[in-house]
Every structure is written in structure tokens, then in C-alpha cells.
Amino acid sequence: MSTVSSRERILESALTLFSQKGFDGTSVEEIAAECGMKAPNLYKYFKGKEDIIDGLNDYIENKYQKSMNRGVNNAVWIHNAEELKMYSLGQIRFTMTDDMMIRVRKMLALEQFRNEFYREKSSFHQVYFLQKQFSDIFKFLIKQGTIEDDDPEMLAIEFFAPVSILMQLSDREPDKKDEVMGMIELLIDRFIKRCFK
Numbered sequence: 001m002s003t004v005s006s007r008e009r010i011l012e013s014a015l016t017l018f019s020q021k022g023f024d025g026t027s028v029e030e031i032a033a034e035c036g037m038k039a040p041n042l043y044k045y046f047k048g049k050e051d052i053i054d055g056l057n058d059y060i061e062n063k064y065q066k067s068m069n070r071g072v073n074n075a076v077w078i079h080n081a082e083e084l085k086m087y088s089l090g091q092i093r094f095t096m097t098d099d100m101m102i103r104v105r106k107m108l109a110l111e112q113f114r115n116e117f118y119r120e121k122s123s124f125h126q127v128y129f130l131q132k133q134f135s136d137i138f139k140f141l142i143k144q145g146t147i148e149d150d151d152p153e154m155l156a157i158e159f160f161a162p163v164s165i166l167m168q169l170s171d172r173e174p175d176k177k178d179e180v181m182g183m184i185e186l187l188i189d190r191f192i193k194r195c196f197k
Helices: 003-021 028-034 049-077 081-097 099-111 116-144 152-172 174-195
Strands: none
Touching: 003 028, 003 049, 003 099, 028 049, 049 099, 049 116, 081 099, 081 152, 081 174, 099 116, 099 152, 116 152, 152 174
16 A cells, blocks of 8 residues: 555545544544554554644645636636536536535534634635635626626625525535525526626
8 A cells, every 4th residue: 555545545534534523523543443544553644633634734725726726717718697607506516516525614614613724714715715716707797798897796705605505504414415406506597697688
């Protein structure tokens, strides 16, 4: 077994446990057991739980940026309502169904009120990143004359905030995922009908 695959197994196991029990509620022994090794073997790859969380932060950020930046780069071709809807639903489906993204949201939900780093991460990924991404899209669409002239940052919040709330519902009640996806599509349709010329 290679060092890289062992490290990734440890990080994936830590993410699973942190998303269920939180950082403080999870021991190194539990992480080792979750990935099928004894705790002393885990120390070949990480100095301890703090080192695991540091590695996990980098691991999550790299995966997130690869997935989301692919979508962000595709946002430059959004010129009309259909393209906005297709782009948005693709990003939302990925975020709602990707196992790692679900576990990250659950971990952030547990840790955001205990840990300043995770508070900042939660705010960045759940508000500031999305506001920047969609306000840039709306600025372009306003400039192009496709949507009414309005505050692009407020349009962004109007667009993604209800979606974010519904995604939280899907995380809490996974059996409602299809129903939530349907509601999100209706929200996007209503936004388009209201804002596009």
C-alpha cells in the first residue's frame, strides 16, 4: 500500500468521523480503526489529530477547487437564461450528490461554532464565494442587457440563498433529495422569469 493511498484513506476516514462526531469527539484510535489500521501505524503518516486536520483542510480545499473552479471557468460562457439554469443545476447537483461535499458540509455545520477556522471556511464557501461567483455572472448579464439593471451582489444573494437553505434540508433528510432538486429548479425558473428581459 502506497503512502499516498494510506494518507488519503486516513483523511477520508477522519472526514467521515468528523462529520458525524466533530473534531473533539473523534479520537486518533477511532480514525485508525475506521480506515482499518492500528493507531501506531497512523503515526507513520501524521503526527497526531492536529496534523490530520491540517492535512484534511488541504485535501478538501484541493478537491473543492478542482471541482468548483471547473464550474467557475465554465461560467464565462453564460449569456442567457438557459445557460444560467444549466450551469447552476450542474453545480448544485454535484454539490448535493458528491459524498465528500456532503461530509464537508456536515463537518462544517458541527465545527463552525467551535472553531474560528471552520467559521471562516463556512462563511467563505457558503456565502462569499457564491456571492462573488454569481455577482460576476449577473454583472456580465446586466452589461450585456440580458437582465434588468440591478445590484448584482443582491441578485446573487437572492439567487443562491434559497438554494443553500434547501441543500441543508437535503443534507438533513437525504430521502428528500429529488424533491429538493425539483424545488431548486422551480426557484431558478421563477428567478429567471422575474429578472430576465
